[in-house]
Amino acid sequence: MAPTRYLRSSASRDVNPDLDIERKTPSFDVEKLTTILDGGAENTRVRRAVEAVIHSDPVFSREDKYFLSQNESYEAAVKKAVHLKKMMHQMKWSWAGSECKYCNRALGGEVAFTLHNIFMESILALSTDEQTAKWIPLAENYRILGSYAQTELGHGTYIRGFETTATFNISTQEFVLNTPKISAMKWWPGDLGRSATHTVVFAQLYIKGKCYGVHPFIVQIRSLHDHSPAPGVTVGDIGPKMDFNHIDNGYLLLQDVRVPRENMLSRFCELHAFSSGLKAIVTEHSTAGVETCRKACGGHGYSLLSGLPSLYTRLAASCTYEGENTVLLLQTARFLVKCLGAARSGQPVPPSVAYLSAVNSERCLVRDKRDLLQPDVYVEAYRHVAIRVLSSAAAKLQALVQSGAEQHEAWHQCTVQLVHAAKAHCHYHVVKSFAEAVEKLGQEAGIQRIMKHLCGLFALHGIFSNTGDFLHDGYISGDQVDMMTASYLDLLAIVRKDAVPLVDAFDFTDETLNSALGSYDGHVYRRLYQWARKSPSNTKQANQVYENYLKPLFQNGLSKL
Structure with missing residues (x-):
């Protein structure tokens, strides 16, 4: 017998009859599977409570997502992030708590400052207790806004090949950071292009002419007074991408930028071999899966309103960011070869x-x-x-x-x-x-x-x-x-x-999926038409092409007739 909530959610809405039939006789308790997937009934309760708060707030509406320009997408994401910060404070939700995770899920990831959390997590993982005590309160209270500058224009996953340098000046007890060539500029870090005031920069450490490998440094890149670039810093947005236009992925060049000695993060932790390989195959499976779904929807799957093109480009990007999949698999392979030798020798x-x-x-x-x-x-x-x-x-x-x-x-x-x-x-x-x-x-x-x-x-x-x-x-x-x-x-x-x-059983809301095809009620044709009519392209004000080009063309043709 299916649970009450499951039957009620279907019966209380105008659902496509074909879907209604599919839902009437499940062979298992859908609600119980949802709680298992969530990790427990309490997690399900908290998640739904968070989603209810998010979806009831008009600031978090994603209704116009598919019609926004890059700048509009970025501005909307920043607006949501600032509003979310206020809401989390009012609700007493912690950025490290489950509510923050559920907020991101409800918003489909379309909120700015996502790298700010990674900035804080990297500090917690890589810093001393004194550094944590200094930087984390500033970040938690948004007195600074952080990013994570690892990838370089000429070096993605190959960390050992990074060319950014940090030379220690013994007399001043400072590190001097430089971008020696164009391939060394930091490229792709999120929240870097227009938002961040500070970032964790990975650079080759040099002391008395000797290289000691890649180390992380906290670097201030913008003024806390007027947000202008700090001395020696050139920073900006890298431009439009396949997706993620709400994120200001940026570039960063450093010219004799000085940071105090205590800004070098002094504790280290790279990456479990199995996690590397698992990330690779999961992202490959996911990308292939959403492409299968897109093709299964016929031509409608190609429409942005289906949500599938956006989902595909995001998953495709996940095969590259945070470690390119082939490189990660080779890291796993190196670990496996070593372990095979140990196993065969009885170790x-x-x-x-x-x-x-x-x-x-x-x-x-x-x-x-x-x-x-x-x-x-x-x-x-x-x-x-x-x-x-x-x-x-x-x-x-x-x-x-x-x-x-x-x-x-x-x-x-x-x-x-x-x-x-x-x-x-x-x-x-x-x-x-x-x-x-x-x-x-x-x-x-x-x-x-x-x-x-x-x-x-x-x-x-x-x-x-x-x-x-x-x-x-x-x-x-x-x-x-x-x-x-x-x-x-x-x-x-x-x-x-x-x-x-x-x-x-995954219990994704319509608002989170934001798909004309993936809605709970299954009325795909009705929704496609309704959403298409909202396009700015269908307003008279937006159609200046007729006045500027088509009308003269038609009039010229008529005059010749």
Whole structure:
């Protein structure tokens, strides 16, 4: 029996009859799945309360989003950010609390100063207690506004290649920061172009002519009195992007900019190897998924009003920012190769790679297509592939080194196989973690049943899409691939029956999705037409093209007739 709230939300609105039918007979309790996804009923309650506050405030309306210019988008985002700050103070919500996260979700991320939080988080992670005590109160009270200047015009993920310099002046106890060439200018940091007063700058540290590698420095880039650039600072906006026009991504050049010694952040923490690889495959899957959805909507998916083009460009960007995916996968691969060597020599390895110490199975023992629906069967298949692909890449790497190749050159020659190995490792962990999470849902039989089907569908889809990996060494036979395909198709039909309730369980509001196609009531054609009529292009005042060009053209044609 579906929960009261779920039935009421459908019955109390004018819902497309086709969607209404989909929602009437879910095989599981949608509301309970929502609380599981939120991490508990209390989180769901808080999230909905935050969303209600946000969506009831006209300042946070996203109704005109698709018709704004870059400058208008930026101004709207700043207006929302300032208003949100006041609201959070009134509601006594903390920037580090769950309410802040739910605010960002409700606003679809379309609010300025998002890098300000990263500025504070980087200070908390990289600074001493004294530095934290100085900077965090200033940032929390918005007496300063921060950004995070890492990426350079000529250097994205390759941090060791950064060219910005910070030279320590022993006599004055200051660091002198410089941008020695155009490729060294900071490029892309959000909130930097027009908003930030301070930023964390990553630069190569030089003391007495010796380079000590990349270090972070807090640098004031604008006056706190009139917001003009600080002495020696050239800063501005990099211009329009594929999306994110509400964010003032900026550039930064430094010429003999002096910062006191205490502005160098003195405590360090780069990045867990598994997190690097997981970020890569999650963003790739998400980008591919939204593109599939866009094409499934036909021509309407190409309209900005569908929300899908914006969602696609944001997800596509996530494959690059905060670490380009191929580079991140190679970081994971480096960690895996090291751990494989340790496992083979009998040394202890981290729990995330403990499976490398086990003996790899030779054959999949499945005899019936129903066997393929057992989590231990497909998890083992993914484990087998992860070990095989990594072992193959490591063997090639070792062979190249033994043949006389330099370590870095051998690594470069193996990057294709190493990326493949990192992906296989991450896919194994995702499937394994999914299956383990489903197993913990034992007290919710209906939810566990549909989630087990969904987990199996995800796992078998991965095998179906990468059959060669599983056939390569005979682990899976051709007959077993046929059985796997049959099970995969069976699951598609089963999950299809609950597709709408599964999506509903994420509990995204219409205001957050801001999509003419993705609304709860399903009246897509009505909404597309209503939204299109709101376009500034459809007002007489906006149509000066007729007066300036079309009217003279038509009159000239008539005079000749």
